[in-house]
Amino acid sequence: MRTCVMSIFLFFLAVVSQHAFAQVKVNISLISPEHHLANVDIIFPATAEDTLTLYLPTWRTGRYQILNLANGIRNFAVTADNTELNWRKTAKDSWEISGVKNQVIKVSYQVYANQLSYRTRHIDDSHAFLDNSTVIMYSKHSRPEEHIISLQVPNKWRSVSGLAYGSQAHQFIAPNYDVLADSPIETGINEFHHFTVAGRNYELVIWGQGNYDSKKMLNDLKIMVKQSKHIWQDYPFSRYVFMVHATSGARGATEHLNSTIIQGSRFQFSQRKDYLDFLLTAAHEFVHTWNVKQYRPKGLVPYDYQQENYSNLLWLAEGSTSYLQSQLLTRGDLITSKEFLDKLAKRITGYLRKPGRDSQTIAQASFDAWINESGDYGNNHSVNIYSEGYLVSWLLDFDILTRSKLKKSYRDVHNLLYKHHRIPKSYDEADVLAILKQITGEDYNAWWQKNIHGFAKPDFNQLLSKAGLTIKYSNSASGKKAKGQAFTGVKTKKHSHGLMVTHVEKNSPAWRAGLTTDDIIIAIDDLRLVGDTMANRLKDFSPEQSVKVTFFRRDQLMNQNMTLAKIPKGKLMIVPVTKASKKQKAFFNAWTGLPFPMSRG
Incomplete structure (x- = not known):
């Protein structure tokens, strides 16, 4: 008996020793x-x-x-x-x-x-x-x-x-490499704050000097983190860290398992527009704490760190996050209805100016995210898992709200993904379609093929009318047809000899005239462009008018005739209809959590 006990004891010590x-x-x-x-x-x-x-x-x-x-x-x-x-x-x-x-x-x-x-x-x-x-x-x-x-x-x-x-200063513990790889460290001379919300501890560390107001950051972050309850029913962490770099040049952000790193220009915090971008970024990364860090598509579970991890659902991981980020601000009254609609209007404008929407589906863009091309080629021949992912998430949200008579929304889809597909599980298209049927009682296969594996063709005014909204342009009276202005489809930047072409929209007047990137435009109708811009010069011309463009290509002087097109004059805006119904107002509130905005002239 003594020998048996000793053997068990020695085995126990061996196991403990091996584990340690x-x-x-x-x-x-x-x-x-x-x-x-x-x-x-x-x-x-x-x-x-x-x-x-x-x-x-x-x-x-x-x-x-x-x-x-x-x-x-x-x-x-x-x-x-x-x-x-x-x-x-x-x-x-x-x-x-x-x-x-x-x-x-x-x-x-x-x-x-x-x-x-x-x-x-x-x-x-x-x-x-x-x-x-x-x-x-x-x-x-x-x-x-x-x-x-x-x-x-x-x-x-x-x-x-x-x-x-x-147990020591400047020491950290990770239960495994995967947690370690997804938990960055910030060390240095920095500003540090901590706060507690709903029993969770939060830390804010800021590296770099700038015109930020850390007290306001803290107050707004406290409000923002509370709003996740409108999407998910609990928190997957006990402590979360916001890391902020106020620096020069670097900008952007990345989500991590229990923290985020946000970078911005040191002098772009004080203006409301810039600060709102910071809040939206912080909300985006916080949404990722659930979407991606707790549930993510098959192909990304577990991570393969040595090669690409393919999925045709990256739009749901990233574009949905871009869409849901605003929910945390609207429901916390951190953004006004006008600011929210202005951001949406900007996204619609970007989509309308992206010919790539007819060349690549959002599922294809997800799979090819690893070889994504930006710039001129990307805009003309591709879509983006973030911007177009936002768009199809919006379409899906409105469809769910409509079919369920405002009882369910896209937020319910994400709550169920979190509830039933947390890592080490994952999800695929069949799982998402099953959730859609569960919450609406209807089959979404046709919708999915049309908008995810096909080319989404949204009617924006029809969509917006559900929430009592409509599109107008800044230089047209409400309800009246927008005035037109001349359009070339070319973007340029200043060059010592004129304007260098940086982008030519596919099938635009500039495209049909044969202009391409790196051409240096020096004159319109034989008058120099130095010190001027294309927008200013175009004010002298009318839509459908033909102009002569003089430019350098490979240092060779060339000329092309270009027939101008017509686009609405002014900035695209989203405004309330004159007399919104109770149904439209209820839809707006179910969508955003905000009261219906006052009508604007």
């Missing part, structure tokens, strides 16, 4: 922050295999693009008991180490971190932002193991992350 041993320890030393350098040491637990392959991800979560992150790795070395081990690089992002069987190994390398705008890794003398997937390697054996990350940083630096804090 199966821990990855990472030390990141910012040896020369002014030169954007860090030294990384990783101690990996022993394995029973003789070779071990380490990887650095080729992309980071939240950005569907291969980034070739291993290009900043140098001075790679491996030791076991202070003895160097043999290794070889087997691909751009993988290192194979031999002779590791039953040995604890130490991997060391240097990282160059100067990619602020990509939100991957950036180190300077004032801070470091580390998306851990761009700094810390992993193996297939170590991916599920606990990681302890310790930072060696200059004095007076503060380190913040959505990761659990360790």
